[in-house]
Amino acid sequence: MQDLFEQIVHRPPGHGLPPRCYTDDDFLEFESNTILQSEWHCLGRVDEVPEVGDFFTIDILSEPLVVVRKAETEIAVLSNVCRHRGMPVAEGAGNTNRFRCPYHAWTYALDGKLRAAPLVPKDQLQKECALPEFQSRCWLGFIFFCMSEETEWPGDITGDSKGDHPLKYLEDHVANYHMESMHSAAHFTEVWDCNWKSLVENFMDGYHLSVVHPETLHHLTPTSLCKKVTGSNAFTAYTANYAGTAPARENHHPSLTVDQTRQSQLFCVFPALIASVSADTLVYLALHPLSADRVSVKWGLSTYESDLSDAEKQARIEKWQQINAEDHQILQRLHSGLKSSRAGTGPLAEENFEGTLSDFHHYLVSKLGILDLPSRQSAAGE
Numbered sequence: 001m002q003d004l005f006e007q008i009v010h011r012p013p014g015h016g017l018p019p020r021c022y023t024d025d026d027f028l029e030f031e032s033n034t035i036l037q038s039e040w041h042c043l044g045r046v047d048e049v050p051e052v053g054d055f056f057t058i059d060i061l062s063e064p065l066v067v068v069r070k071a072e073t074e075i076a077v078l079s080n081v082c083r084h085r086g087m088p089v090a091e092g093a094g095n096t097n098r099f100r101c102p103y104h105a106w107t108y109a110l111d112g113k114l115r116a117a118p119l120v121p122k123d124q125l126q127k128e129c130a131l132p133e134f135q136s137r138c139w140l141g142f143i144f145f146c147m148s149e150e151t152e153w154p155g156d157i158t159g160d161s162k163g164d165h166p167l168k169y170l171e172d173h174v175a176n177y178h179m180e181s182m183h184s185a186a187h188f189t190e191v192w193d194c195n196w197k198s199l200v201e202n203f204m205d206g207y208h209l210s211v212v213h214p215e216t217l218h219h220l221t222p223t224s225l226c227k228k229v230t231g232s233n234a235f236t237a238y239t240a241n242y243a244g245t246a247p248a249r250e251n252h253h254p255s256l257t258v259d260q261t262r263q264s265q266l267f268c269v270f271p272a273l274i275a276s277v278s279a280d281t282l283v284y285l286a287l288h289p290l291s292a293d294r295v296s297v298k299w300g301l302s303t304y305e306s307d308l309s310d311a312e313k314q315a316r317i318e319k320w321q322q323i324n325a326e327d328h329q330i331l332q333r334l335h336s337g338l339k340s341s342r343a344g345t346g347p348l349a350e351e352n353f354e355g356t357l358s359d360f361h362h363y364l365v366s367k368l369g370i371l372d373l374p375s376r377q378s379a380a381g382e
């Protein structure tokens with residue numbers, strides 16, 4: 001791996017990451033230990049669990065989780081693993097007033113506390129028998145969780161020269177869209193045959209829009225009108241401006257400016273939530289890496305309108321299924337190219353088209369902790 005670290009650190013300025021970063025399972029394990037297990041991941045949308053007792057299950061980095069509305073104003077992300085002998089206690093999604101393990105019927109309250117265990121005396125039910133709860137946050141209608149106890153939510157970090165937290169600029173940039181009050185129309189879970197970083201980069205690259213999506217996007221958001229937004233060490237973003245001939249979006253939050261009704265804002269909250277919000281539609285993809293070659297994608301679509309007809313809802317979903325299919329296909333082909341012994345990486349396109357990739361790479365390299373690795377290793381060897 002040392003040679004790969006050297007290649008990453010010493011790549012020419014303005015170039016992408018070496019191809020092996022996308023194909024090597026050892027590198028994914030390194031990413032997992034240095035980034036994925038300690039950073040914040042999106043699990044879905046708050047309005048997937050509107051009522052007390054609503055829950056859904058999801059596995060992330062081999063960690064079975066249950067997301068539950070435990071009280072009117074509180075969502076918990078619990079370990080979905082029974083404290084008796086390790087059985088997942090919940091399956092799928094639904095509404096319940098307790099989680100009952102299907103193996104020996106230990107029963108847990110919505111906050112994870114053990115309530116009953118058949119034939120076990122009460123005094124033997126220890127506090128540590130509760131389902132562990134992970135750190136979680138609701139942000140603009142997204143549910144995030146973090147496996148590590150140590151990592152602060154970026155929105156809680158005060159920090160830059162103006163005293164703003166690292167997500168503040170993005171929050172301000174998308175505030176008028178009011179994603180927190182949009183309505184979930186559908187969500188899907190798929191496995192894409194590519195590296196998770198390729199999918200982040202593809203979504204955040206305006207350069208491919210006119211080439212890969214000639215029918216679905218080029219007439220609306222051509223590459224030439226993309227404009228990079230200033231990023232931070234917690235996010236990157238760009239604005240896809242609409243072509244003059246693109247139809248106006250009629251329904252939207254009254255706080256949107258005229259310009260904003262003719263723009264989509266695409267953003268990535270590092271490491272692995274990517275989203276596009278327009279006047280009337282939010283689409284997000286929450287990425288959960290499975291291996292160097294495969295990534296689980298939970299993607300969902302929310303609408304500004306609460307009373308959208310089924311036909312219109314279906315039309316928006318089908319359009320995004322088409323866009324995603326175009327991206328999935330190109331990323332599968334990219335992945336086979338990246339595995340070539342002759343694969344290399346050229347210079348990235350200008351700031352407005354691929355500057356978001358530079359932000360992402362800067363974030364990755366700083367979190368991987370490899371900038372000072374050679375000196376650390378030589379110190380250790382002395």
Ligand code: FES
Binds near residue numbers: 084086102103105
């Ligand atoms: S494994 Fe859950 S009750 Fe036994």
Ligand SMILES: [Fe+2]
Binds near residue numbers: 202208213323
């Ligand atoms: Fe795309």
